[in-house]
Amino acid sequence: MSSESITFAPVGTVHCEFKYRFETARQGVFAKNRGYIELLPHRNYEQALEDLDGFERIWVIFAFHLNHDWKPKVTPPVVPGQRRFGVFATRAPYRPNPVGISCVELEKVEGLRVYIRNFDMLDQTPVLDIKPYIPEADSFPESRAGWRDEIRREEYSIQIEDTAREKMAVIHTLCGLDMENFCKVQLIREPTAKERKRVEPYHGGLWTIGCRTWRIAFRVKDRTVEILDVFSNYSPEELRAGQPDPYHDKEFHRRFQEKYPV
Structure with a gap:
């Protein structure tokens, strides 16, 4: 590993019914789905998963496996005035390094399977890491949200x-x-x-x-x-x-x- 090149290997794969890009929710909180992450065998991941099932939510770091290029400016699904924004100011999948994060609900852990719900990943998504969601460290609801503060809450x-x-x-x-x-x-x-x-x-x-x-x-x-x-x-x-x-x-x-x- 060097500062110019970093190589990661997936620790597991997402399995769910959503297979196509247009089925993905904007964020996991907008999804109503269930699935599981199957971790790779013979890696001692059973021990790595110990104590995780006490958490209600987890962070899943994953790769956007269906994206093969990146864009410096993107138009997110919900934007004020149909504008384009710098990709680093969004969670769009078109990134220099196609890495995503999703805060998902954890249902249970059984062996090498981590059962999750309400997530914005697709079937066969490679998972790079799993971390616990810690409310006192990960939640800042009063923080400014840049351009997202301009979004009009006009829902049908x-x-x-x-x-x-x-x-x-x-x-x-x-x-x-x-x-x-x-x-x-x-x-x-x-x-x-x-x-x-x-x-x-x-x-x-x-x-x-x-x-x-x-x-x-x-x-x-x-x-x-x-x-x-x-x-x-x-x-x-x-x-x-x-x-x-x-x-x-x-x-x-x-x-x-x-x-x-x-």
Whole structure:
């Protein structure tokens, strides 16, 4: 190790249902998810984990494994006036060294598995280190927060129609995808911002947002986002037997359409 080059090896890997960048919450406190960190065997990490389960929260230091470049100026998910900020003044993943931190809730420790919830990491995220969250040392709620102090707290309320909620429950049973939480994370602010989200205008003045290979139809009325429907983003031709299935999920869509024919 020298001042010019520092090499780290992961101590473990995150395992969870979130696999794609657009599923990541802005911060762990906005997520409603569960998963676990599997530490590597034969490294004496069992002893290293002793005494950790007495803490309610932990810091997880990880690598942004899906990012391969960096940007000196970035536009975070929630900004005042659509401005760009220096990356060191944000927690954006586009960093010279792709290192992230997440304060997560600790559920339990079993062997080499650290069970966590409410985090902003994806499946297969490499974990570099784990540290305890110490309230008297790590919490300074009265501190100035730079440009974040300018953010207007303009959040939309999310209402999910019964039909859409029923379909979301079916999809969750089929493949474990939590669409309700996805909507709360993605649509609570700037729900129709096409430059930031996978949203498209839809017929009748509605909008849709992509969630993996599904689409969710919604309406914006005053300060409320009304979730109206959920449907497959695959065409009938794409769902025919023998067609390529790069995401290994077409059987879920076929079973969904058996219950809800187009």
